[in-house]
Structures are given as C-alpha cells and as structure tokens.
Amino acid sequence: MAHNPQREDxxxxxxxxxRELDRLDPGEATRAFASFGRRFAQDRDSLPQSDADRAFHLxxxxxxxxxxxxxxxxxxxxxxxxxxxxxLLDEALSLDPACHDAARMRxxxxxxxxxxxxxxxxxxxxxxxxxxxxxRDEAVAGLDDERASxxxxxxxxxxxxxxxxxxxxxxxxxxxxxxADVAERLLRLDAxxxxxxxxxxxxxxxxxxxxxxxxxxxxxxxxxxxxxGPDDAWILLARIALAHKxxxxxxxxxxxxxxxxxxxxxxxxxxRQVELPDGxxxxxxxxxxxxxxxxxAVSEGIVLLQEGNDRSGKGVLGTWVAREVARLDPEAARExxxxxxxxxxxxx
Amino acid sequence: xxxxxxxxxxxxxxRRDKIGPLSDEAYAELLLAVRADxxxxxxxxxxxxxxxMARALDAYRASCRDDDLLDDAAYEAERARRLAALHAECxxxxxxxxxxxxxxxxxxxxxxxxxxxxxxxxxxxEKDFSCDEPPAGDAWDDVFYRPHLRLRAAVxxxxxxxxxxxxxxxxxLSVIDASPSDPLGARHTCMLAYARLExxxxxxxxxxxxxxxxxxxxxxxxxxxxxxxxxxPAARRALRGFDGxxxxxxxxxxxxxxxxxxxxxxxxxxxxxxxxxxLAVREAEPVIADTxxxxxxxxxxxxxxxxxxxxxxxxxLDW
Numbered sequence: 001m002a003h004n005p006q007r008e009d010x011x012x013x014x015x016x017x018x019r020e021l022d023r024l025d026p027g028e029a030t031r032a033f034a035s036f037g038r039r040f041a042q043d044r045d046s047l048p049q050s051d052a053d054r055a056f057h058l059x060x061x062x063x064x065x066x067x068x069x070x071x072x073x074x075x076x077x078x079x080x081x082x083x084x085x086x087x088l089l090d091e092a093l094s095l096d097p098a099c100h101d102a103a104r105m106r107x108x109x110x111x112x113x114x115x116x117x118x119x120x121x122x123x124x125x126x127x128x129x130x131x132x133x134x135x136r137d138e139a140v141a142g143l144d145d146e147r148a149s150x151x152x153x154x155x156x157x158x159x160x161x162x163x164x165x166x167x168x169x170x171x172x173x174x175x176x177x178x179x180a181d182v183a184e185r186l187l188r189l190d191a192x193x194x195x196x197x198x199x200x201x202x203x204x205x206x207x208x209x210x211x212x213x214x215x216x217x218x219x220x221x222x223x224x225x226x227x228x229g230p231d232d233a234w235i236l237l238a239r240i241a242l243a244h245k246x247x248x249x250x251x252x253x254x255x256x257x258x259x260x261x262x263x264x265x266x267x268x269x270x271x272r273q274v275e276l277p278d279g280x281x282x283x284x285x286x287x288x289x290x291x292x293x294x295x296x297a298v299s300e301g302i303v304l305l306q307e308g309n310d311r312s313g314k315g316v317l318g319t320w321v322a323r324e325v326a327r328l329d330p331e332a333a334r335e336x337x338x339x340x341x342x343x344x345x346x347x348x
Numbered sequence: 349x350x351x352x353x354x355x356x357x358x359x360x361x362x363r364r365d366k367i368g369p370l371s372d373e374a375y376a377e378l379l380l381a382v383r384a385d386x387x388x389x390x391x392x393x394x395x396x397x398x399x400x401m402a403r404a405l406d407a408y409r410a411s412c413r414d415d416d417l418l419d420d421a422a423y424e425a426e427r428a429r430r431l432a433a434l435h436a437e438c439x440x441x442x443x444x445x446x447x448x449x450x451x452x453x454x455x456x457x458x459x460x461x462x463x464x465x466x467x468x469x470x471x472x473x474e475k476d477f478s479c480d481e482p483p484a485g486d487a488w489d490d491v492f493y494r495p496h497l498r499l500r501a502a503v504x505x506x507x508x509x510x511x512x513x514x515x516x517x518x519x520x521l522s523v524i525d526a527s528p529s530d531p532l533g534a535r536h537t538c539m540l541a542y543a544r545l546e547x548x549x550x551x552x553x554x555x556x557x558x559x560x561x562x563x564x565x566x567x568x569x570x571x572x573x574x575x576x577x578x579x580x581p582a583a584r585r586a587l588r589g590f591d592g593x594x595x596x597x598x599x600x601x602x603x604x605x606x607x608x609x610x611x612x613x614x615x616x617x618x619x620x621x622x623x624x625x626x627l628a629v630r631e632a633e634p635v636i637a638d639t640x641x642x643x644x645x646x647x648x649x650x651x652x653x654x655x656x657x658x659x660x661x662x663x664x665l666d667w
Contacts, residue, residue, distance in 0.1 A: 113641050113644060114640060114641055115641035115644065115645060122578070170578075172640070173639060173640070173641060174576055174638040174639030174640070174642070175546075175576050175577070175578050175639075176546060176576070177546045177576070177577060178577070178578050207638075208545060208546065209513060209514045209545060245511065245512045245513075245514065245515065246512070246514070246515060247467070247471070247512070247515070303638075306637075307511035307634065307637070307638065308463055308509060308510045308511035308634055309463055309509040309510070309633055309634050310462050310463055310464070310510075311462060315511075316462075316463055316464055316510045316511050317511065319462075319464070320464065
C-alpha cells in the first residue's frame with residue numbers, strides 16, 4: 001500500500017471542493033466538477049483550500065525533494081536540496097502549526113541521534129493523536145457517510161505516519177518490544193495497513209525471536225493485506241533470520257531461494273546489503289516485488305543482518321546471506337565485488 | 349578451569365576404584381598423595397591427555413603475563429603465536445586420547461573461529477559426545493561430567509555471540525538445570541540473553557533462582573533490558589546499581605578493552621570486581637550493539653563518567 005502524498009493532496013482538495021459543489025445548482029456543479037482536475041494540476045490556488053491543505057501541499061513538495069531527489073543527488077546538489085526541503089517544511093509549519101507531518105520530518109532531520117528522534121516521537125505521540133482526532137471530528141461534521149469516512153481517514157493519517165515512524169525508530173534503537181507494540185497499535189487503527197506496519201512488525205518479531213508471533217502474523221496477512229500474501233521481502237527476511245537463529249540452515253536456504261526467485265535482481269542487493277536513510281515522510285513508495293522494494297527491505301533489515309560478533313562487520317546473518325547468495329549466483333557475487341571496488345576507488 | 353585439580357581427582361578416583369573401597373580418611377590421604385605428584389599417578393590415555401592439557405594451559409597462562417608491555421602489532425603476533433602453541437598441544441592431547449572431550453573442546457576453541465563455524469563445531473561435538481542424562485544431584489560434583497557442562501556453557505556463549513539468543517538462553521538453562529550451583533556461570537549468559545530478548549519475567553526468574561545474588565552481568569543486563577523496554581528511570585537506577593556495586597564497572601563499560609578467548613571457560617574473578625565487569629562488558633557486546641544509543645546514553649550520565657574517571661585516576665589507567 002504505502003502512503004502516497006500526491007494522492008492524499010488530491011483527496012484533500014477534492015473533498016473540500018465537493019463541499020463547495022453542494023452549494024451550487026446541479027448544472028454549475030457538473031461544470032465545476034469537470035474543471036477540478038485541470039485546476040488541481042495547473043491552477044491550484046484557484047481551488048478552495050484551508051491553511052492546513054496548503055501546508056500539506058508543501059509537505060508533498062518537501063517529500064519529493066528529500067525522499068525522492070536527495071538520495072540520487074550529487075554532493076554538490078545535496079546541500080541545496082536539504083535547504084529547500086527544510087524551507088518548505090518551515091513554511092508549512094508557519095501556515096499550520098498542527099501540520100504533524102512537517103513537524104515530524106523537520107525534527108527527524110534535526111535530531112542528533114536515533115534515540116533523540118525516538119524520544120521526540122514517543123513523547124508527542126499522544127498529543128498528535130488528540131490533535132488528529134480533533135481535526136477528524138471537525139472534518140466530518142455535516143458530511144454524508146462516504147465523505148465523512150474519507151475525511152476522517154485523511155485527518156488521522158498524520159498520526160498513522162507518526163506511529164509508523166515511531167515503530168521504525170524503536171526498531172533501530174533496539175527497542176523491539178516497543179516496535180512490535182506500536183506496530184500492533186497501528187494495525188488496530190488502520191486495518192488495511194496503509195503504512196505497511198506489518199513489515200516493521202515482522203522484523204521486530206524476528207528480533208524478539210518470536211516464532212509463534214511471526215507465524216501468526218503470516219496468518220493475519222489474509223485480513224491485513226488480502227491482495228498481497230506473506231511473500232514480501234520483509235516477512236521472508238524475518239523467516240530467514242529466525243531459521244538461521246535456530247540453526248535450521250535448510251529452512252533458511254529454502255526461504256532465501258524464495259526471496260531470490262520472487263525479486264528481480266535480488267542477488268546483488270542481498271550481497272551488497274546497503275543501508276539507506278529511511279523515507280522522511282513515510283516508507284518510500286516502490287513497486288511491489290521490484291528490486292527497489294528489496295533494497296528497502298534489506299536496508300531496514302540491517303538490524304537483523306548485522307547482529308552478532310563476527311569480525312567482518314557484516315554481521316553473522318549478513319555474512320551468511322551474502323555467502324549463500326554468492327554460492328547460488330557466482331556471477332552476481334563477481335559483479336557486487338566489482339561494484340564495491342569501484343566505490344572504494346571513488347572514495348579513495 | 350582448574351585442569352590440575354581435575355586431573356588429581358580423576359587419578360585418585362580411578363586408583364580408588366582399582367584398590368577397592370576406601371574410608372573417607374584413606375581417600376583424603378590418597379588425594380594428598382596424588383596432588384603432591386600427579387604425574388606419578390597418570391596411567392590411562394585420558395589422564396595422559398589431561399596432563400598434556402594441564403601443562404599447556406599453565407604455559408599459555410604464564411605467557412599472557414607480559415602482554416601489557418607490548419605494542420599492538422607485537423601483541424597480535426604474540427597472541428597468534430601463543431594460541432598456535434596451545435592449539436598444537438591440544439591437537440597432541442587429542443591424539444593421545446580422542447575420547448577426551450576437553451581436548452576436543454580446547455582444540456576447537458583455540459582455532460579462534462568466527463561465531464558461526466565455532467558453533468557448528470561445538471554442536472558437532474555435542475552430537476559426538478552425547479551422553480545419557482546428567483548425573484543426579486549437582487552434575488558439577490562428577491568430575492568426569494564436567495567437560496560436558498563446559499561444552500554446553502561454551503555453546504550458550506557462542507550462541508549469544510552469533511545472535512542466537514533463544515538458543516543461548518536454552519543452552520544456559522540446561523547447564524543450570526544440570527548443575528544448580530552453576531560454577532561455570534551459565535546464569536550470566538542467560539541473563540544477557542533475557543535482556544536482549546527483552547524478557548523481564550525470564551530475567552527475574554533466573555535472578556530469583558540464584559537468590560538475587562548480583563554480579564556485573566546481572567547489573568549490566570538489567571540496565572540494558574530496562575533501556576530497551578524504554579523504562580528510563582528504572583534503567584538509570586539499574587545503571588546506578590551497576591556503578592555502585594561493581595567498582596570499576598563504569599570504566600569497563602565506557603572504556604571497553606579486549607578480553608581474551610575463554611579457554612575453555614571464564615577466568616576466575618571476584619564477584620562484582622573490575623575484572624568481572626570487563627568480562628561482562630565483553631560478553632554483553634552483541635546485546636549492546638543492538639542498542640546503538642545505549643553507550644551514548646551512559647556517557648550522558650555525568651555521575652557515571654565521573655565514577656569512571658575517578659576509577660581510572662585511582663588505578664593509574666588511561667582516561
């Protein structure tokens with residue numbers, strides 16, 4: 001699923017626009033409705049919107065900059081993009097101090113440590129929930145069921161993203177039980193799992209070596225994620241980690257093969273095991289089963305891969321995964337080694 | 349491991365079995381005689397193998413004494429030489445008697461392997477040397493069973509080093525079950541595993557089983573566990589307990605130093621001493637590494653840093 005900021009922006013404005021249409025006669029309403037798409041794309045300012053809507057739009061622009069452009073920027077471009085992202089978020093906050101997405105993204109880039117980031121998210125979570133609930137109650141007033149439900153949904157999303165970030169930070173901090181609890185809270189609030197909290201939950205359960213919990217989560221996929229079964233990279237990596245932790249190498253190999261056959265170009269990604277910064281707005285939106293999705297899962301999975309006292313620094317599981325994949329796909333191993341040498345030469 | 353003491357007991361027990369029932373006094377006399385000159389009583393291949401190991405361990409420990417004087421490169425070279433010499437003796441001891449579990453275990457440990465291959469080797473040994481139920485009562489009292497307990501305790505520690513915390517917990521618990529007096533300190537491994545698994549009930553149960561006797565491991569493991577559970581005031585109190593009851597613990601935590609392999613088990617140190625804290629910090633490494641901001645948080649506790657600095661000053665250590 002994943003959060004889609006552009007879509008949410010569109011939904012916010014279309015919902016507000018629809019309220020205006022109700023005041024018009026049917027002919028006018030039809031004409032106005034037909035013009036919405038064009039105005040949204042080309043003449044946004046002509047559409048009715050609140051400061052909160054404007055602030056959210058700035059968040060969307062900031063997300064584009066920091067989550068989707070910055071990771072691919074050169075060293076010369078990066079400072080400019082960082083500044084632009086910060087300016088957009090500051091502007092959003094000046095328009096709407098209750099813009100929790102902007103506040104979250106802003107504080108995340110400023111926090112001196114993961115602990116500080118975690119602490120900020122944990123301490124403000126209740127306040128953010130209360131604020132979103134107030135916004136929800138105001139938003140649904142006077143709306144019919146269908147619109148009320150969408151309006152309520154949109155109003156609560158900043159809180160869902162807040163919790164999703166909190167769960168991820170907890171996992172990075174080694175607070176695995178907190179991560180699992182927050183992910184569960186998120187699943188209760190958002191039964192369709194827009195935030196893909198089940199991915200974070202799978203890793204937290206693997207860290208806690210909770211075999212039963214992970215098996216139960218796989219069964220729960222049928223209701224949480226009816227269109228996508230438990231064969232994503234997160235659940236598979238969590239299963240591999242657990243099998244490896246109980247020295248069931250046969251099982252671990254079988255799931256690793258499954259991962260390799262499910263994801264295109266998986267071998268190189270599983271050998272390199274690169275850690276990337278997490279998306280600031282939310283987990284990056286990528287195509288299911290794409291190489292990019294595996295890159296995200298491996299990056300978040302560093303907490304599992306790099307455990308243990310091995311001397312390579314790759315972690316006990318990380319070393320095992322890289323070696324097994326290289327055995328299954330020697331060509332990918334050669335390419336990964338070449339890429340590593342090139343990077344080493346560039347950095348030197 | 350007190351290899352000489354175990355060799356003496358083995359030789360005395362075999363001799364007693366050979367000459368028939370002895371009164372307690374007579375057996376005590378026999379023990380004294382063996383202790384005075386163990387080599388004279390060494391007879392079977394197991395004992396000869398144990399003798400080689402006892403001598404090799406003496407030589408190894410003696411050669412560790414002057415390490416402080418060496419620079420890093422010289423230390424590395426000396427360490428490699430020393431381990432290789434001990435390894436060669438263990439190979440020899442094993443050739444003398446392949447059925448000596450201690451020789452097999454030591455040969456494996458001195459190979460200085462990565463956690464995964466080491467664990468594989470240890471589990472292989474458990475299969476090859478599988479035995480019936482441990483002796484009734486405290487299995488440690490049976491000197492012939494001690495190698496099995498040592499192996500299991502090594503499995504527990506290696507599981508923790510290879511991030512297999514439930515396996516570590518289970519292996520450590522089985523050592524405690526077989527030997528409730530736990531001279532090998534498997535409970536320490538167990539507590540670290542519970543801390544990493546954020547299992548407070550399990551931690552508490554094992555602590556209660558040992559009458560809440562504290563150690564550097566228990567204090568440190570509790571602080572880490574509460575930090576992981578985000579119960580920060582309690583975590584701070586636990587860290588204060590570690591600092592207050594383990595002199596030098598703060599220094600060991602904030603300035604961790606290299607701790608040599610356990611050959612075959614932990615060196616004997618005084619409870620809650622600085623030396624014990626160094627061991628606890630080393631063993632807690634895979635757990636601490638899982639909480640990247642635990643050490644920075646400790647460094648933010650001014651009293652802890654001040655305590656470490658005081659200890660360094662009082663003991664002529666770098667700070």
